[in-house]
Amino acid sequence: MERLFGIAQTTILESLRRKDPYVVLILGFAIVLGAGLFNQFGIEGLEKFVKDVALTVTNILCIVLCVVASARQFPAEIANRTLYPLLAKPVSRTTVFLGKYLGVGLMSSAVVLLFWVELHVLFLVFEISPGAIFLQALYLRILSMWLIAAVVMALSLFLTHGANVTVSLLLCLAMSTFANTILAVHSELQGVARRLAEGLYWVVPHLELFDLSKKVIHEWPSIPAGALAALTAYAVVYSAIFIALGAWRFGRTAL
Amino acid sequence: MADQRPAVIRVTGLHVEFKASRGRRVKAVDGLDLSVGQGEVVGFIGPNGAGKTTTINALMGFIQPSQGELSVLGETAGSAGARRRIGYLPEVAVYYPFLTAREALRLYAKLAGISRNHREQLLTGLIERVGLAGRDRERLSGFSKGMLQRVGIAQAIMGEPELLILDEVTSGLDPVARHDVRAILMEFKAQGKTVFFSSHELTEVALLCDRIVLLDEGKTIEEARLDHILAASKSVVVRARLDGPPGHLPGNVIVRSAGENGQVYAADSWETAQALQDHLKAHGATILDVNEEPPSLEDYFVRKLGHKIT
Numbered sequence: 001m002e003r004l005f006g007i008a009q010t011t012i013l014e015s016l017r018r019k020d021p022y023v024v025l026i027l028g029f030a031i032v033l034g035a036g037l038f039n040q041f042g043i044e045g046l047e048k049f050v051k052d053v054a055l056t057v058t059n060i061l062c063i064v065l066c067v068v069a070s071a072r073q074f075p076a077e078i079a080n081r082t083l084y085p086l087l088a089k090p091v092s093r094t095t096v097f098l099g100k101y102l103g104v105g106l107m108s109s110a111v112v113l114l115f116w117v118e119l120h121v122l123f124l125v126f127e128i129s130p131g132a133i134f135l136q137a138l139y140l141r142i143l144s145m146w147l148i149a150a151v152v153m154a155l156s157l158f159l160t161h162g163a164n165v166t167v168s169l170l171l172c173l174a175m176s177t178f179a180n181t182i183l184a185v186h187s188e189l190q191g192v193a194r195r196l197a198e199g200l201y202w203v204v205p206h207l208e209l210f211d212l213s214k215k216v217i218h219e220w221p222s223i224p225a226g227a228l229a230a231l232t233a234y235a236v237v238y239s240a241i242f243i244a245l246g247a248w249r250f251g252r253t254a255l
Numbered sequence: 256m257a258d259q260r261p262a263v264i265r266v267t268g269l270h271v272e273f274k275a276s277r278g279r280r281v282k283a284v285d286g287l288d289l290s291v292g293q294g295e296v297v298g299f300i301g302p303n304g305a306g307k308t309t310t311i312n313a314l315m316g317f318i319q320p321s322q323g324e325l326s327v328l329g330e331t332a333g334s335a336g337a338r339r340r341i342g343y344l345p346e347v348a349v350y351y352p353f354l355t356a357r358e359a360l361r362l363y364a365k366l367a368g369i370s371r372n373h374r375e376q377l378l379t380g381l382i383e384r385v386g387l388a389g390r391d392r393e394r395l396s397g398f399s400k401g402m403l404q405r406v407g408i409a410q411a412i413m414g415e416p417e418l419l420i421l422d423e424v425t426s427g428l429d430p431v432a433r434h435d436v437r438a439i440l441m442e443f444k445a446q447g448k449t450v451f452f453s454s455h456e457l458t459e460v461a462l463l464c465d466r467i468v469l470l471d472e473g474k475t476i477e478e479a480r481l482d483h484i485l486a487a488s489k490s491v492v493v494r495a496r497l498d499g500p501p502g503h504l505p506g507n508v509i510v511r512s513a514g515e516n517g518q519v520y521a522a523d524s525w526e527t528a529q530a531l532q533d534h535l536k537a538h539g540a541t542i543l544d545v546n547e548e549p550p551s552l553e554d555y556f557v558r559k560l561g562h563k564i565t
Contacts, residue, residue, distance in 0.1 A: 006365035010351065017353040081349040085410055088315055088343035089366035090335040254273075255317040 003091050004099045011103025015069055021111045024065045029118055031057045036126050047128045048217050054122065055213040058115045059141065060173065066108040066145050067168045070152035073100045074250065075161040083255055097247045101153055108145035112138065132222045137212035139228070143235045144210035148172055150239035151205055154246030157253060176208045205238055260292030262326075263418050263449045264314065269323035271309050271473075283309040285473035287323070291451050296444050298460035298481075299453040301470035302560055307453040308346055310470070311422050315343055328418060339368070342416035346423045346453075348403035352396035356387055356406050359395060363410040381409040386435055401432035408439060419443060421452035425459050437462065461552040471560055481552070488558070490521040490550040491528035497540035505530045509557050517543055521554050 015021060035053035038046055077083045086096060116138045123130045152168045159167065182201045189197050209231055212223070266289035275281045284306040291297045299307050312318045314325060316333015325332035328340050350359050357378060364374050382391045385405040395403060404424075411419060424440070425433045433456070440463055443450055454460050460467060461481065469477040477484070496517040504510070504520070507527050511519040518540075522528040525547075532542050 002365050002371075003368075006362050010354070010362055013358075014351065014353050081345060081347060082351055084315075084317065084345040084349060085343065085363065085407070086366065087317065088338060088341065088345075089363060090339040090368060091366045092335060252319075254319065255312065 003095050004102065007086075007091075007096055007099025008103035008106065011073065011100050012107045015103075015107045020065060020069060021107065021114075024061045024111060025114055025118070028057055028061045028115055032119065032122055036122050047126070050126065050128060051123070051130070051217045052213070054119050055137075055216060058112075058119060059211065059213060062108065062112050062115060062141065062145065063148065063172045064169065065111055066104065066148045067152050067165060067172060069107060070104045070149045071156050071161060071164045071168060073104065073153060074156050074253075075164075078253070078255060081255070087255070093251045094247045097153070097250045098243070101149055101243060101246075104149045104153070105146045108149060109142045112141050112145060116141075129219070130216060131219050133212060133215050133220055136222055136228065137216050140210040140212055140231060143232060144207055147205055147210070147235045147239050148207070150242040150246070154242040154249065157246055157249040171204060172207055175204060175206065176211055179204070179206055179208045206234070209234070260294060262290050263293050263295075263328055264289065264291035264451060265324075265326045266290070266310070266314070267324045269310065269313060269325065270321045271306070271313055271318060272321045282473055284313070284320075287470070287473060287475055289468055289475060289478070291449060293449055294447045295466055296440070296450040296464050297452075298464035298467045299451060299470065300455075300457065300460055300467055300556065301453075301476075305470040306473040307470055308422055309473075311420060311453060314420060315341075340417045342411035342413065342419045344404075344407045344411040344419075344421040344424055346426070348400060348407050350395050350403060350406055350410075353394065355392050355394050356398070356402075356409075357382065357391040359406060360391075360409055360413070364413060367414050369414055377413070381413060384412075385409045385439070401428050404428055404432060404436070408436060412439065412443070417448060419448065419450045419452070421450070423454060424452050425454060425456050433459070457552040457556055467552075469556070469559060476559060484555055485550055485552070488550045488555055489523060490548050490554050491523075491525055491545065492548045493520045493522065493528055493531055493535070493545050494518070494543040495520070495532075495535045495540040496543060497535060497538060499539060501535060501540070502538050505534055507558060509554055511551075511554075521548075521550070523554075523558060 032054040035050050035057075038050060077086075083096070087093065116134075120130060120134070148168070151171075152164065155164045155168060158164075179201070182197050186194065186197050186201075215223070266287055269284050269287040269289075270282070271284040272280045272282055287306065287310060289310070299310070301307055309318065313320045313323075314327055314332050316338070327333075327337040330337040351362075354362070360378050360381060361374065364378060369377060378391075382388055385408050387402065387405050387409070390398075390402065395406065398406070404427075408424075411421065419440075421440075425436050428436065437459060440450060440452075444463065450463070452463075464481050466478070466480050467484065468475060492511070494517050501518070505522075505527060507523040508531050509521045511521050513519070520531055520535075522531050528545055532545065535542065
C-alpha cells in the first residue's frame, strides 16, 4: 500500500507544484464573486442567476482540471522517461496506474471540496440558502471526478495527448446537453442510426446524472438515498471498467 | 563466456523488433546471446544503434522481446522478484523535476520496499555518498546533468542491490562527476557485486571491466575478458610531425591524437607501421619515433567496427 500511496502523493505534489489547482480556484473564485456582486442590486430572483453562474463555472473548471491532470499522466511520463527508474523498482504497472489514478482522484476531489466551501461561504455572505441538496451535489460532483479520471487515464493510453484532451473535454462537457437529446431523437431514428444512438447512449459516461446544479438552483428537496446509491454503483462499475482497461493497456505498453 | 561463475544474467536468442513507419518492422536486437557471471563487471559496448539500450530495456522488462529467453538472478527478467535485487540507472537522467532530491529518493525508497524506520537514515547516507549533501532539499529542476546523475546513482545503489545495470553511466558527465561515479562502481566491484553497464566511454570500460561484450547490429560480435583481448592485439605507435594533411592512411591505422607536438597514429602491426611511415614521409612528414605500446580498448573498438562508422 505504501507504494500505491507514494505514487499518489507524487501525483498530487506534481499538480500542486504546477499550481494547477490554485489557478483554477482563484479563477473560479473571481468569476463567482463577480456574479455574486449582482445580487447586491436587490433584484428579485437574482440569487438563482448567481447560483447558476457559480455552479456552472465550478463544474466546468473542475472537469477541465480533472481532464487535464488525468490526460497528462502517462504521455508525459512515457515521453520524459520518468517511468524508467520508477518501474525499475519492484512495483507492478497496475500499482503505478492505480497510484496515479488515486492521486488525480484525490486532487480533483479536494478541489471540488474547496470550491464547494468557497461557494457555501459566498452564498452565506450574499444570504442565499443553498439547501440540503447542495451537499448531495457535492458528493455526486466528487464521484464524477473519479469517473472522469478513470475514463481519461484509460483513453490516454490509446489516443495521443491532444486527441485525448479534446475528446475527453467534448465528452464531459457535451454529455450534459446531448444525453437527453439522444433519448429525445431515439424514437425518430431507424436502422443503423438508431443502433448507433443506442450504442452511444450505453457507452458514453452519463455525467449529466451527476450534475444536480439545476436542482440546487431551484431549491429542490434532497434526492432519495436509493438514487444516490444507484449513482454510486454506476460510477464505481463504470470507473472499474475503465481502470481495468487502462491498467491492461499500460501493462502492455512498451516504454 | 562467463568463467565458471553462476550466471546472474543469461540471455539466449534475444530478438527485439519495433514497428516503424508504413507497417515496416525494424530489428533492434537480432539473436543476441549473453551471459554475465556473479561478481563480474561487464562492459556492454558497441556503436550507436547497436541494440545496447534495447537489450537493457528487455532485461528490465520495459519492453517485451519478440523472441528469446532472459533471466536475471535466476528469475524471469522484468519480474518484481528480479527488480527487487537490481539497481538500475537509465541512459538519460530522468527524474521528477518538481521533487527535491530527497523527496525523489524517498519515493524510490518506498517503491523499493525500504521500511519507514530505516528510510531517512538510509537517504542521508546515500545523499552523502553521492556528494549531494546540502543540496538534497533543492528541486531537481535546478540540477545540472551531473547532479541528476548523482541522484540516479543514489536511487540505483539504494538497498545494496546484488546486480547493477547501468545504461551509459558516465555519459555527459564532467571529469569530477565521472571520477566520483567510477569510485562508487569500484566500491561495488570490491564488494564482489555484479555490474553490467553500457558505455561509450571506453576509458571507463577499460578501467572497470573484467570482461566486455561487443555488440553491433543487434548481435554479439565478441564476448571476452578484457586482458585477453588486449593481450591478443598489438599497437605500434608512430609519432610524426606533419604540416599538411596526411592523405588517405593505410588500412588498420588509427589516429590517436593530433596536437602541437605532432600526430600520433596506432598501427596493428610493424608491417602496417612501416607502410604508414612510408606514406607519411611521402606527404612530407618527419617521423619522431616508433614504439610498440599496450593497445587501448579504443584501438580495439575502432579496428573491429571502425570500417562501419561513417
